[in-house]
Amino acid sequence: MMKIDLSGLEASAPIKGNTVDSRDEILGVPSFALPTTADFDGFQKAAVQMVKPAKGTTTLAFIFKDGVMVAADSRASMGGYISSQSVKKIIEINPYMLGTMAGGAADCQFWHRNLGIKCRLHELANKRRISVAGASKMLANILYSYRGMGLSVGTMIAGWDEKGPGLYYVDSEGGRLKGTRFSVGSGSPYAYGVLDSGYRFDMSVEEAAELARRSIYHATFRDGASGGVASVYHVGPNGWKKLSGDDVGELHYHYYPVEPTTVEQEMTEVAVA
């Protein structure tokens, strides 16, 4: 009789109280230490100011007949300062599942890596790959258990499992939505405009990639908090493959080349007095 594996229901790392056993931390059993203040929320608000999660971003993903297309920009901003133009916002959880990053960069990086570890453990325990529904549920449950503590994660989990292509939106409020088209971030309204008007289920891989690329480009054009490099990934039955990474500044002139204008009268050099 198989024992039900309830490890997924536990929070991934225990939250310890005031006694931080440094022996535990050093020997490799980490836990989240909490500050001893009367006003936990106020402290977290102040601490979060220091970290300033980079919410400026544009990520999108959609399902079509040949799988899932995932695309994102690469800009990270801290207030008005661009702290990086080369952030990897599409995270490779394992060879057949991708996650996108929006919100706090550290939160997304850490929990996606954690999810990858949990997915691998599931594979070893159950002798089969985890489904996209299962992986997204694991992440959603973990984020729900930290709800209210200030994590900022707005992610899409895209993959291909036995049921075909799968796409879920998961966020740090504990929300989890199954869907066919999502865009997350400050540039998402602009991306949705291009994506929704150009979307057809029976597109080819090249058409879908071009739609994804254009959507990200248009979002970076109008949203100041999005920019950098537009990356496009495709998730098919054999796993994900990166299709393109283009600098959006160069994409602009690719889509709108500068027409040489006719010159009416050339300016002549004036001799210096």
Add this chain to the structure above:
Amino acid sequence: MTKQQANWSPYDNNGGTCVAIAGADYCVIAADTRMSTGYNILTRDYSKLSQLADKSVMASSGFQADVRALQKVLSARHLIYQHQHNKQMSCPAMAQLLSNTLYYKRFFPYYAFNVLGGLDNEGKGCVFTYDAVGSYERVGYSSQGSGSTLITPFLDNQLKSPSPLLLPAKDAVTPLSEAEAIDLVKTCFASATERDIYTGDKLEILVMNASGIRREYLELRKD
């Protein structure tokens, strides 16, 4: 009557700036040696660089008490790693360890802005840049701390390396020679010292390459 606010903060900012540049077969990492609090200078001779492994050096600006605690935790974890695996940690491995260490204090962060520099397993220079809670990426060059907003645009202009996200991939390390990179770092700090009150006094530079590690100092303006 308005609610009384806490007037004690567990954090302070001791200022300072750190820079690192990765080359084809070297890595240059540097930080100034001024430690301040508010408008006061606590000392002109404080090292912000810490050698975590034979091919990894971390430079940290921010709250130096938290930096010191972080350095101790990383040294202890590295020692355990050496006992368990009978070898030194590689720079990419140390980068992941630093990220996890920072994230496990997600709800009471280390106020430390770190740059990790070193040589990877192939001997190429690598630089990793972090935020306070552990998000990191491998880059060709980086600057953190109070002078970073002055230095980073200059490095972008001189060194702009192709983004590692481009496809087809282009190498991120700079084509500069070691001597040119060191000169560039000195120029960065000389300029940052002019316009940032928290940067100055002295510059400590560590250069890592196949032959080992070398340390250099440069006097900066003390005003």
